[in-house]
Amino acid sequence: MAITNGSLLNKVPSPQQQTLSSNYIDFAGGSTGWEQQYLPDLMEKEAEVFGNRTISGFLSQVGAEESMTADQVVWSEQGRLHLSYVGTVATTGDTNGTFTVVTDIDGSADGENGFAVASHGVRVNDIVLIATAGIVTKCLVVETPATAVITVEPYDKADLTGHATTASGSVLLVVGSEYGKGAAYADITGAAEATKRTALTPTFKSYSNKPIIMKDYYEISGSDASQIGWVEVSGEEGQNGYLWYLKAEGDTRARFTDYLEMSMLEAEKTADASIVGFNGSIVRDSTDTGAGGSGTEGLFAAIESRGNVTSGVTGVNAATDLAEFDAILAEFDKQGAIEENMMFVNRATSLAIDDMLASMNSYGSGGTSYGVFDNSEDMALNLGFSGFRRGSYDFYKSDMRYLNDKATRGEINRVAGSAAIRGVVIPAGVSSVYDQALGRNMKRPFLHVRYRASQTDNRKMKTWVTGSVGAATSALDAMQIHYLSERCLVTQGANNFMLMK
Secondary structure: OOOOOOOOOOOOOOOOOOOOHHHOOOOOOHHHOOOOOOOOOOOOEOOOOOOOOOOOOHHHHHOEEEEEOOOOEEEEEEOOOOOEEEEEEEOOOOOOOEEEEEEEOOOOOOOOOOOOHHHOOOOOOEEEEEEEOOEEEEEEEEEOOOOOEEEEEEOOOOOOOOOOOOOOOEEEEEEEEOOOOOOOHHHOOOHHHHOOOOOOOOOEEEEEEOOEEEEEEEEEEHHHHOOOOOOEEEOOOOOEEOOHHHHHHHHHHHHHHHHHHHHHHHOOEOOOOOOOOOOOOOOOOOOOOOOOOOEOOOHHHHHHHHOEEEOOOOOOOOOOOHHHHHHHHHHHHHOOOOOEEEEEEOHHHHHHHHHHHHOOOOOOOOOOOOOOOOOOOOOOOOOOOOEEEEOOEEEEEEEOHHHHOOOOHHHHHHHHHHHOOOEEEEEOOEEEEEEOOOOEEEEEEOEEEEEEEOOOOEOOOEEEEEEOOOOOOOOOOEEEEEEEEEEEEEEOOHHHOEEEO
16 A cells, blocks of 8 residues: 655755745735735644654663763773684694684684784683584693694594584684693693693773764844744744744754754764874865864664674564564674663564564454453554563663654665664663773763763853844844754663664
8 A cells, every 4th residue: 555645745844044935924925815805814823743853862761971071982891701713623633633713703803802813712721612513522622832723632532523624614612621630730731832821811892982063053133033923933942932033943953952863873983094083174175165073983883883783584674573583682692681672663663573572462363452451342452562571581662753754764764775774772771881081990871972071161062142132242133043062972882782774
């Protein structure tokens, strides 16, 4: 079934950079204007045909806001506790078999996390499991030279025969160690090998983000500020009256407030190699007039680079059946296994999840008995779900207006097709991280906004008025209302997030 919009559908919802005829009553428009002899019945109240047009509020539900005084925020995330590596097996290498480390279990092999393939954590006398294509062998490590090659001795067979030698097709897991009676570290297999038995030092990964400066302003001449209009205006910011500038200023403020949240969701760090430091210009050539900074990492970018992405069973809607959702749970099990999660999804995905849950109801084959139901014939049937529990995980579902509204991500998603963002799963609660600025561990939400502030200036949401209207500050015969914010988003533990595409 297709939905067709009417030919007279309101199609001027966006503000323009010029005076519009649609903002004024027509005094010379024939039968539709005021030159007719009959007085029209004026409906003074402006109709709110788009409902609540703002989309802000998402970050306030799942995170917090904190001030900072630096040009960047740096935080550290702990590494995994146990030793597990991906690599290649040589079935009879060094007589009994060898395992060559390629990456750690999360795919790191570049030293960024303190790990390089030649400095893995596997040591002599460790008990390890080696798994390849359906076969698992328990082995004792007998040699770990200063390379990525680990020599093992299987417990129950002569060598690693049966393990495939496919590149990066095997996994090694350390599960313990075994020593002989009275054996010390120096008694392993001689002094040369004893030097390979070293203490393990925990590693961590440091991340950083930088704030961006956002600005906007509204301007009205002194004459227009004192002009009474015939339309009674109102808006999301609580403005009301017969002065049009009240409406315009309130809309500008509401739009800027939405920008603060939308930029924290969508922002990207620039890949321009010419940008140096935190105040580099993104101007490409001499004809460009705009100049900004080097970007910042928004929520979607953070999850795509450091988190998990699901495209759903059909590639259209995420979590359309229980099998797909179980795959999401399995991925969370591999990560932090945060029990409580918030799901912010678009309409299609919300309905798909409702249908998925309804199909689990043995009485719901006809689609008429799921939700809150007390068998009352007068009750309005509830065909939706706000939350559910699967395994050890609790999920709370909420529609995300930003992903639905045609003036925001809703239309972008329609054009993007399979690349559209359908929703995001965010862990609830807090994480313990080491704050390098404060020098101690802190409990913080997984998602929070940092804004610039000091005793002199607070740039969380700064507003000031200039001009000669009201309290005169200049010779300008106008009132200018300025808005400014400097902020960035901190996404900690992105491995516990899921982006639905």
